[in-house]
Amino acid sequence: MNALFEGFGALLSLQMLLCIAIGAGIGMLVGAFPGITATMAVALASAFTLTMDPLPGLAVLLTILIAAQFGDRVPAILINTPGTPASIATTFDGYAMAKQGKAGIALTASAFASAAGGFVGIGVLMVAAIPLSTLAMRFGSPEMFALVIFGLTMMVEVSGKQLVKGLIAGLFGLALGTIGRDPMDGSDRFTFGIPQLVEGVPFIAVIIGLFGIAEVFSQMISRTRGQQKPITSFGRWWPNKQENKQLIKPVAVGSAVGTVVGVLPAVGGDIGGIVAWNQAKRLSKQPEKFGKGSLEGLTAADSSSNAGVGGSVLTTLALGVPGDSVMAVMLGSMIIWGIQPGPGLFSSQPDLVYSIAGIMLVATVLALGLSLLRMRGVAKLLELPDRFLWTVILAFCVVGTYAVNNAIFDVGVMLLFGVLGLLLRRYGFPAGPIVLGLILGPLAERNFRRSMELGGLETIYTSPIAVGLIVLGVLAVAVPRIRARRKARRQEADDSDTPTDPPVPVEASR
Amino acid sequence: MVSHHPPVQGDLGVAARWRAAAPGVVFLVLGTVLLGLARSIELPTRALAVSPRIWPEALAFGIIGLSVLQIVLAFVTTPRAATAKTADDDDEEGPASRSGIVRVVGFVAATVAFGLLWYYLHFLVSGLVFVAALTWVAGGRGIKDLLLFPAGVTVVIYVLFGLLLRVPL
Numbered sequence: 001m002n003a004l005f006e007g008f009g010a011l012l013s014l015q016m017l018l019c020i021a022i023g024a025g026i027g028m029l030v031g032a033f034p035g036i037t038a039t040m041a042v043a044l045a046s047a048f049t050l051t052m053d054p055l056p057g058l059a060v061l062l063t064i065l066i067a068a069q070f071g072d073r074v075p076a077i078l079i080n081t082p083g084t085p086a087s088i089a090t091t092f093d094g095y096a097m098a099k100q101g102k103a104g105i106a107l108t109a110s111a112f113a114s115a116a117g118g119f120v121g122i123g124v125l126m127v128a129a130i131p132l133s134t135l136a137m138r139f140g141s142p143e144m145f146a147l148v149i150f151g152l153t154m155m156v157e158v159s160g161k162q163l164v165k166g167l168i169a170g171l172f173g174l175a176l177g178t179i180g181r182d183p184m185d186g187s188d189r190f191t192f193g194i195p196q197l198v199e200g201v202p203f204i205a206v207i208i209g210l211f212g213i214a215e216v217f218s219q220m221i222s223r224t225r226g227q228q229k230p231i232t233s234f235g236r237w238w239p240n241k242q243e244n245k246q247l248i249k250p251v252a253v254g255s256a257v258g259t260v261v262g263v264l265p266a267v268g269g270d271i272g273g274i275v276a277w278n279q280a281k282r283l284s285k286q287p288e289k290f291g292k293g294s295l296e297g298l299t300a301a302d303s304s305s306n307a308g309v310g311g312s313v314l315t316t317l318a319l320g321v322p323g324d325s326v327m328a329v330m331l332g333s334m335i336i337w338g339i340q341p342g343p344g345l346f347s348s349q350p351d352l353v354y355s356i357a358g359i360m361l362v363a364t365v366l367a368l369g370l371s372l373l374r375m376r377g378v379a380k381l382l383e384l385p386d387r388f389l390w391t392v393i394l395a396f397c398v399v400g401t402y403a404v405n406n407a408i409f410d411v412g413v414m415l416l417f418g419v420l421g422l423l424l425r426r427y428g429f430p431a432g433p434i435v436l437g438l439i440l441g442p443l444a445e446r447n448f449r450r451s452m453e454l455g456g457l458e459t460i461y462t463s464p465i466a467v468g469l470i471v472l473g474v475l476a477v478a479v480p481r482i483r484a485r486r487k488a489r490r491q492e493a494d495d496s497d498t499p500t501d502p503p504v505p506v507e508a509s510r
Numbered sequence: 511m512v513s514h515h516p517p518v519q520g521d522l523g524v525a526a527r528w529r530a531a532a533p534g535v536v537f538l539v540l541g542t543v544l545l546g547l548a549r550s551i552e553l554p555t556r557a558l559a560v561s562p563r564i565w566p567e568a569l570a571f572g573i574i575g576l577s578v579l580q581i582v583l584a585f586v587t588t589p590r591a592a593t594a595k596t597a598d599d600d601d602e603e604g605p606a607s608r609s610g611i612v613r614v615v616g617f618v619a620a621t622v623a624f625g626l627l628w629y630y631l632h633f634l635v636s637g638l639v640f641v642a643a644l645t646w647v648a649g650g651r652g653i654k655d656l657l658l659f660p661a662g663v664t665v666v667i668y669v670l671f672g673l674l675l676r677v678p679l
Contacts, residue, residue: 113610164580171572175544178566184650185554221610289643387648387655392663395641398621400666403677408625427533445565452559
């Protein structure tokens with residue numbers, strides 16, 4: 001208990017609050033601009049914070065990370081472009097809601113769900129750090145492969161009625177993921193001598209191209225002057241009682257999934273959001289609304305990616321293994337400050353763990369407040385005439401994509417995938433599975449081949465966790481379909497039992 | 511006596527089927543290329559449990575198989591069903607207009623030109639020209655649209671990325 005008071009007490013200074021406020025401002029800005037990732041901002045900020053004391057330095061870095069995962073929802077919902085990869089799944093339902101005139105409610109619900117997910121992740125960090133990190137240690141290559149396969153089953157859900165097209169798109173994404181270094185021997189593969197492809201296809205450029213640029217191009221190509229813009233009305237800003245009630249289940253599902261996925265090393269909030277969206281759909285009473293503007297889908301995804309922050313911080317602190325790329329940057333800063341994350345940290349410096357949790361708590365509250373305040377200002381931006389709005393979006397996407405690696409090559413990739421995304425849309429191919437394949441493909445291949453090297457298929461089917469995950473994946477695909485078929489049959493039987501309207505005599509209809 | 515016929519028949523139906531099959535053909539070619547590339551991967555001298563070709567080959571076979579299925583479906587199902595949009599597509603996505611295609615081509619061309627110009631001119635100059643070109647392509651005319659607005663956007667981008675985030679623009 002003493003450690004808790006000491007840890008939280010250390011935050012009660014003007015310097016700490018100022019650091020959190022600065023971090024929140026930078027984070028919100030970073031999140032709102034597509035192309036600037038939280039990893040990049042934290043890496044840049046770490047250069048400035050190294051000269052500070054550890055706690056204020058950590059306050060700036062952690063708050064940037066948390067606030068970025070609030071700010072990135074705004075472009076995801078309003079212009080179908082994820083501000084950071086963590087909000088990929090936000091676009092699935094957020095943009096559809098915005099087009100239905102429900103942008104206000106989508107933004108508000110997203111902010112609250114993100115905060116709820118964040119609180120759950122922080123709570124788990126404070127309470128269950130040790131047992132969860134022990135579980136995460138059991139995840140070897142076979143278990144990770146099974147987890148990725150479980151995640152890939154989402155392609156089926158994202159494809160909707162166009163299953164074949166969705167699966168082709170998914171396999172295309174997986175094929176894109178094979179470009180770059182071979183995961184086992186490190187040799188170049190399918191790079192055609194292009195050095196920029198050695199690290200793989202720049203996936204942020206692909207995401208911005210497929211979602212943001214393709215959307216702008218799609219509006220440009222089909223809209224004649226004078227037609228109404230898709231988002232002119234923001235509608236209500238606050239969810240009503242019934243909607244609030246409806247959100248409890250998806251936020252709970254998202255928070256649970258996000259925390260678990262966040263705990264796993266090297267799995268980021270982007271994957272957590274996607275997996276949670278899928279799980280929420282499977283557990284929903286209205287799964288048919290997912291992908292078409294479901295408040296449940298939106299909030300499940302957003303709560304999950306923010307819950308993942310707590311999970312990844314937990315892994316970093318408890319194991320000394322970075323939970324994701326941004327935590328890898330933060331781990332470097334901690335080591336320079338003389339903080340040695342690992343199992344010993346919880347016994348040697350428990351107050352520091354609580355201070356970190358406290359910083360995250362204050363940062364989440366502040367980011368939530370900023371999100372709610374800022375949204376009405378963002379609305380003004382969308383009142384711009386088309387010619388200005390399209391230009392601003394494209395110009396920021398171009399410079400934002402360039403800024404990720406300072407490479408004009410990435411801008412070319414973004415443009416290419418923008419045009420490809422436009423063509424795919426017009427032929428009815430969903431873009432979601434491509435991104436899913438591109439993100440999960442390298443993880444799947446690496447862990448599959450490692451498992452094979454470790455002892456063949458036996459390593460997978462003798463692992464209870466791996467078998468459990470694969471069975472869950474199969475059930476998750478099969479059960480909703482069997483249920484839907486049964487329901488349809490029952491409906492047909494009911495319809496045939498119900499007497500139809502009596503035939504109208506010919507004379508009567510005259 | 512007047513007889514009624516289904517609305518889509520003849521040449522129109524065949525054209526729609528070919529249009530629906532076209533992406534399947536493109537993916538079939540891509541899958542075949544991937545298969546060729548996968549088979550060209552050099553095998554390492556040391557013994558491995560699985561070949562490094564196994565993953566890309568499996569993906570290539572998957573793409574080829576599904577593409578063939580897509581082509582077959584395009585000819586078996588009705589043209590409307592074969593070209594139906596997916597769940598995450600725009601419900602109100604209208605047909606492509608000629609001016610829209612020109613705008614998209616203009617945006618792509620302006621971005622490519624900007625990429626080249628950026629090598630030779632400072633961002634503040636090349637960016638201004640780029641934003642002005644985009645605004646013109648999108649229908650902007652006059653000093654406000656082609657000078658003041660591009661200048662404002664360029665300066666905001668430069669301050670944000672170049673000065674605050676220290677991106678070498």
